[in-house]
Amino acid sequence: MITLDQVRSFVAVAEELHFGRAAERLQMTQPPLSRQIQKLERSIGAQLLERDNRRVVLTGAGEAFLDEAYRMLNLVDSAGDLARRVDAGAAGVVRLGFTAVSAISILGPLLRRLTAELPDVEVRLSERVTNAQVDGIRRGELDIGLARPPFDTALLSSRVILREPLMAVVPEAHRFASLGRPLTPRDFEGEAVIGYHPQQSRYFHELVVRFLANAHPRIEQRVHQVLTAMLLVAAERGLALAPASATSLHVEGVVFKELDHHGGDTRLDADPERPVELHAIWARDVASPVVRRVLGVIADVVE
Structure with missing residues (x-):
């Protein structure tokens, strides 16, 4: 030998x-x-x-x-x-889950920072809704997710990496488009609204329900994705609520309007003016060196 x-x-x-x-x-x-x-x-x-x-x-x-x-x-x-x-966490593979809207707000800056600071770390991306990310982490298919709360804290560790406002999305020909003030829950009284699916898009469904708690809109559709809601608004099928980062999608025919949260149910929001949260999530009992290094870069990007 x-x-x-x-x-x-x-x-x-x-x-x-x-x-x-x-x-x-x-x-x-x-x-x-x-x-x-x-x-x-x-x-x-x-x-x-x-x-x-x-x-x-x-x-x-x-x-x-x-x-x-x-x-x-x-x-x-x-x-x-x-x-x-x-x-040392400077090389290896990290499997990263993300939602479509999280990709708008943080995925680009995060990937650029990872390339600069950890060039030998291969990031494998997987677009999944939050529930699918949680399942992926539980089955060992994903290492980190960029997802929406709530989470099973017995299974997952999480860190808030972004808070942003919720905004109204209205057709550009709608009377609200030129209104010179933020929209209140009462403004949605009797209006057609594009809602979110209560199971597949639970997080945004609950945000919409809380904001419109004291109004009586007509829920015309329930969709799974923010982009789908915006496209229906552009087709003048109703109004919608979406995170501020969705403005980067540049959907033609829609106008984003600020919301006045007074009158909505904000008791469950950590920051009523920025109620939309994005979290990094990972398995509570598993954190390899490379996962810890990537989480550190995520924290730096947020700061």
């Missing part, structure tokens, strides 16, 4: 072409060095060096083996370096 000590011994002799200098370089005496070369030649089944009292030269087999020896040692060195970087 070939050992790394044998390969390193051979490389030293091949480069020095002198057993005495090679032994000195390896900080050993000549007899054990000669034995390492002999064992290596027996393991390979070929003579690698021709030596006598005056000189040492490489055989044809020795020249061929020297190229492979360099590759072996480089591979071992790079493997060790990779292991150290993985152990």
